[in-house]
Amino acid sequence: MNIALDMMGGDFAPEELVKGIRDYMSDNPPATVSLIGDEQKLLPLLAQYKIPAKTYRLIPSTEVIEMHEHPLKALKGKPNSSISVGFHLLSTGKVDAFISAGNTGAMLIGSLYTIKPIEGILRPTIGTIVPMENGATGLLLDVGANADCKAEHLNQFATLGSLYAKNILGIEKPRVGLINIGEEEGKGNVLAQAAYPLLKENNQIHFIGNVEGRDVFLDHADVLVCEGFTGNVILKLAESLHGIMERQNVHTEYFDRFNFEDYGGTPVLGVNKPVIIGHGISRAKAYKNMLLLAQKMIETQLLEKMALSFKA
Amino acid sequence: MNIALDMMGGDFAPEELVKGIRDYMSDNPPATVSLIGDEQKLLPLLAQYKIPAKTYRLIPSTEVIEMHEHPLKALKGKPNSSISVGFHLLSTGKVDAFISAGNTGAMLIGSLYTIKPIEGILRPTIGTIVPMENGATGLLLDVGANADCKAEHLNQFATLGSLYAKNILGIEKPRVGLINIGEEEGKGNVLAQAAYPLLKENNQIHFIGNVEGRDVFLDHADVLVCEGFTGNVILKLAESLHGIMERQNVHTEYFDRFNFEDYGGTPVLGVNKPVIIGHGISRAKAYKNMLLLAQKMIETQLLEKMALSFKA
Numbered sequence: 001m002n003i004a005l006d007m008m009g010g011d012f013a014p015e016e017l018v019k020g021i022r023d024y025m026s027d028n029p030p031a032t033v034s035l036i037g038d039e040q041k042l043l044p045l046l047a048q049y050k051i052p053a054k055t056y057r058l059i060p061s062t063e064v065i066e067m068h069e070h071p072l073k074a075l076k077g078k079p080n081s082s083i084s085v086g087f088h089l090l091s092t093g094k095v096d097a098f099i100s101a102g103n104t105g106a107m108l109i110g111s112l113y114t115i116k117p118i119e120g121i122l123r124p125t126i127g128t129i130v131p132m133e134n135g136a137t138g139l140l141l142d143v144g145a146n147a148d149c150k151a152e153h154l155n156q157f158a159t160l161g162s163l164y165a166k167n168i169l170g171i172e173k174p175r176v177g178l179i180n181i182g183e184e185e186g187k188g189n190v191l192a193q194a195a196y197p198l199l200k201e202n203n204q205i206h207f208i209g210n211v212e213g214r215d216v217f218l219d220h221a222d223v224l225v226c227e228g229f230t231g232n233v234i235l236k237l238a239e240s241l242h243g244i245m246e247r248q249n250v251h252t253e254y255f256d257r258f259n260f261e262d263y264g265g266t267p268v269l270g271v272n273k274p275v276i277i278g279h280g281i282s283r284a285k286a287y288k289n290m291l292l293l294a295q296k297m298i299e300t301q302l303l304e305k306m307a308l309s310f311k312a
Numbered sequence: 313m314n315i316a317l318d319m320m321g322g323d324f325a326p327e328e329l330v331k332g333i334r335d336y337m338s339d340n341p342p343a344t345v346s347l348i349g350d351e352q353k354l355l356p357l358l359a360q361y362k363i364p365a366k367t368y369r370l371i372p373s374t375e376v377i378e379m380h381e382h383p384l385k386a387l388k389g390k391p392n393s394s395i396s397v398g399f400h401l402l403s404t405g406k407v408d409a410f411i412s413a414g415n416t417g418a419m420l421i422g423s424l425y426t427i428k429p430i431e432g433i434l435r436p437t438i439g440t441i442v443p444m445e446n447g448a449t450g451l452l453l454d455v456g457a458n459a460d461c462k463a464e465h466l467n468q469f470a471t472l473g474s475l476y477a478k479n480i481l482g483i484e485k486p487r488v489g490l491i492n493i494g495e496e497e498g499k500g501n502v503l504a505q506a507a508y509p510l511l512k513e514n515n516q517i518h519f520i521g522n523v524e525g526r527d528v529f530l531d532h533a534d535v536l537v538c539e540g541f542t543g544n545v546i547l548k549l550a551e552s553l554h555g556i557m558e559r560q561n562v563h564t565e566y567f568d569r570f571n572f573e574d575y576g577g578t579p580v581l582g583v584n585k586p587v588i589i590g591h592g593i594s595r596a597k598a599y600k601n602m603l604l605l606a607q608k609m610i611e612t613q614l615l616e617k618m619a620l621s622f623k624a
Contacts, residue, residue, distance in 0.1 A: 133556055144493055147501035181456055181544040189459035189541045213548030217556060229501045230542050232493040234549065236525030241553075244445055244529060248564045255560065 001030060003294045004095040006082040007037030008064045009102025010282050014038075018045040020287025025055050031295050034095050036061050036082045061085045064102075067280060071105030075113075083107065087114040090273050097294035101265065101278030101287075108145055111268040111275045118303070120310035123153045124270030125228075126277065127161060128235045131257035132219035139165050140179075140216070140224040141269070144232035151194035154178070154225050155202055159309055160269040161223035162205045167300040168293070169222070177211030177221025179230060185209070191227060199225070204309055264289025267297060270306065274298060313342060315606045316407040318394040319349030320376045321414025322594050326350075330357040332599025337367050343607050346407050348373050348394045373397045376414075379592060383417030387425075395419065399426040402585050409606035411599075413577065413590030420457055423580040423587045430615070432622035435465045436582030437540075438589065439473060440547045443569035444531035451477050452491075452528070452536040453581070456544035463506035466490070466537050467514055471621055472581040473535035474517045479612040480605070481534070489523030489533025491542060497521070503539060511537070516621055576601025579609060582618065586610060 005021070007014040014037055021033060035042060036059045046056070063081040065074040075084055083102055087110040090098040100107055108126070117124050127141030141157050142149070158176045165174035178199055180188040185196050187210060199207040211221050216234065226234075242258040245251070264286045265278035274297040276290050297303065317333070319326040326349055333345060347354060348371045358368070375393040377386040387396055395414055399422040402410040412419055420438070429436050439453030453469050454461070470488045477486035490511055492500040497508050499522060511519040523533050528546065538546075554570040557563070576598045577590035586609040588602050609615065 133559070147493060147504075179545060181459060181541055181548075189539075192459075192541070213545035213550075214552040216545075216549055217552060227501075229493055229504070230545055233491060233525035233528075233542055234545065236493075237528055237546065237549065238525075240526035240529060244566075247445070248566055250562050250564060250567075252560045252562060254556075255562075 001096045001298050002032050002034055003291060004034040004036060004086050004089050004098045006086050006100030006102050007035050007042055008082040009100040010278055011280050012283055014042055015045055016283045017287050018049045018051065019284035021051055022049045023284055023288045024291040025051065029295060032056060034059050034089060036085050059085060065106050067103055069103060071103060071109045075106050075110060083110060091115055096298050097274035099276045099278060099290045099294055101280055101282045104277055107277045111271045115271040115273050115275060117270055118272055118307045118310055120312065121156060121270040124268055125157050125160060126266045126268055128266055129263050130216065130224065133217050133254060134219045136219045137169055138222050138224060140231055140234060142228035142231050143235045144228045146228040149191065149227035151191060151198050154195040155198040158199055158202060158223060158225045159204045160306060161225065163302060163306055163309060164269060165222050167302045168296055171222050173206050174222040175208045176205045176223045176225060177208055179224055179226035180210035180212065183210055261286055264293055267293065272303065274303060313408045313610050314344050314346055315603060316346040316348060316398050316401050316410045318398050318412030318414050319347050319354055320394040321412040322590060323592050324595055326354055327357055328595045329599050330361050331596035334361045334363055335596060335600045336603040337363065341607060344368060346371050346401060348397050371397060377418050379415055381415060383415060383421045387418050387422060395422060403427055408610050409586035411588045411590060411602045411606055413592055413594040416589055419589045423583045427583045427585050427587060429582055430584055430619045430622055432624065433468060433582040436580055437469050437472060438578045438580055440578055441575050442528065442536065445529050445566060446531045448531045449481055450534050450536060452543055452546060454540035454543050455547045456540045458540040461503065461539035463503060463510050466507040467510040470511055470514060470535060470537045471516045472618060473537065475614060475618055475621060476581060477534050479614045479617065480608055483534050485518050486534040487520045488517045488535045488537060489520055491536055491538035492522035492524065495522055573598055576605055579605065584615065586615060
């Protein structure tokens, strides 16, 4: 298997990427990597960090989509950007997965228009890992790709999230909870009220009912489903806790898990091939984790299982 | 001024209420109280805690609306309940404010149907105090009274919240932020996109733009505006942090402020008279604080200012 990396994306590119690749390769993984970027910048770093030549190939790119460029315009106007080249490699089957910590919007749009949604999926989604107080790990989705949703979208997120939780997080029978503002069926806003019966009838998931804000970190559910507005607010609020903890000089094993830098990005769930979007502030550890995640998505045939699940 | 208390509402009623009254009265406040409840239960406690007879009058009530009763049915079916009696006293001008930690739904519905919205206000709202990392105190609203909102509702919440922040929190020129999932105008879901221009044009507030989840606790805005779904999720998530901190054995001055028990309830903003809904788990300190809040709402003529602000 071969995983492509956008070597120009992220605040600490390309050096932290090279360090992440070194750490990943040190475990003799089954994958090789395609490194997309500026050869002149990459070659000395690859030498410096002693990346074995047989583990990578260099794919030159001459442009970079900057963090604040308009995603669609940039993708169209910069066909030789590292992100555009990455999507081209992935869509033509030259690589098996694509990772970038660059412009998030461009990564989302590239996923939707170049890689395309799995047949039957209305809205691909992005999620985030949720560190549970008891040590478990959950998944919250959507966290911002879909600010406005219909009930059927939430229902699909639940199925996608369950497959992810089972295959990637190793949870045999993931409990799905609907983020809501009351415990009983019938509570909530119009969307949550409409989503509840769909989730209850979805035989591809194990739906356990509503989950309130107070339950998010308490491991009441493995897969937490909501529209991307609420999910994004929760994610960013949780991210901010890490900084607050640092400044308050609070260090516990649990709260150290709020360092979202470590997790290594979020996969775009519901498109035909593995695409992973990294946090702009990713460092070596995050890049290594993104490579491991891409490898696991390929090894577990997650996307094939998703496609099967949505086959009419 | 006279403040009515539902002595039967809340998990620790009536004893913690009596203790809260004792603590409030020990500062020789300008208010007396009307205590609504079961005389047989209250008289021994009032004697035990030495509440001076001149500071209170007893208003007997023979029924209680339980926490899980259907609010509307209960209000209609139990006209002699402590909550029904309280709203009757307030609506007929026999008291100047009403406090209860009983059935939240019944308190909301009583506020809407007995006390009624201030003329011009589409949707009365409830908010919560937000402890900011730098020591400041903000206000988040709506936190659950209005799960689905239109842009104009959010705009009115902003005006109500600003008046509250100015008069009760003592913030001279409260900064209003729109909870959103992006920084720039035009970002967000359909509701946030529609609310932004209304907030920008609202000359009764000082609008500073969008505020993301990561900024909620960082004092970027004094008044944080959103619909009641997102607001309720944020509130309950924040409340859960206090329990997690306790269990993680984390104690800092800042995180101790996440003990929402202490704050003493949330006022219903946008109705004609001061109504304060307490948390079910309120104890003496919370009841004392609710009494102080009611007193301040009366003293600052907050509701008169709100009415003036919405006068066409």
